[in-house]
């Protein structure tokens with residue numbers, strides 16, 4: 001099984017990357033092939049809405065890191081979205097990558113991938129994750145993808161704190177269970 005993991009935090013050693021690594025550890029133990037893509041560091045241009053790609057029948061005009069990512073996305077069985085909670089949603093760098101899905105929209109819709117969402121938020125309040133989860137479900141329903149698991153790590157103060165919660169083990173088990 002091929003898995004593409006899209007991470008969304010600029011903090012390399014932050015909480016959501018820790019969760020991503022635990023997920024990957026589980027998936028790799030199971031023998032799955034994992035490609036990790038750091039949306040916060042990659043050279044990804046904004047979708048210009050120019051429609052030169054004609055929503056998937058022609059290549060995107062940008063020649064950036066999406067060229068390589070695109071091959072992984074269209075050949076993956078599972079796409080994993082990992083993000084810190086930023087103002088009740090995903091980070092802008094992850095969203096920027098998702099906007100570029102426009103140029104491979106039909107290919108993704110035909111594949112009917114499984115997907116996973118992993119988020120980490122500081123707030124204790126459960127409702128803070130609701131808008132992100134709804135957004136994720138709406139994207140899935142548009143792209144004919146199937147949710148294989150959501151982990152919302154809530155009330156997290158630091159990586160040290162995260163390690164004392166059940167969330168990293170949940171990510172590890174989810175990686176193994178796909």
Ligand SMILES: Cc1cc2nc3c(=O)[nH]c(=O)nc-3n(C[C@H](O)[C@H](O)[C@H](O)COP(=O)(O)O)c2cc1C
Pocket residue numbers: 009010011013014015016017083084085086087088089120121122123124128156
């Ligand atoms: C720009 C920004 C916006 C944030 N917005 C929220 C928010 O709306 N709700 C929340 O609970 N935490 C919010 N946080 C806190 C982060 O979600 C939290 O610290 C998370 O663990 C960071 O993930 P990371 O360690 O992977 O970068 C925000 C942090 C930043 C830097």
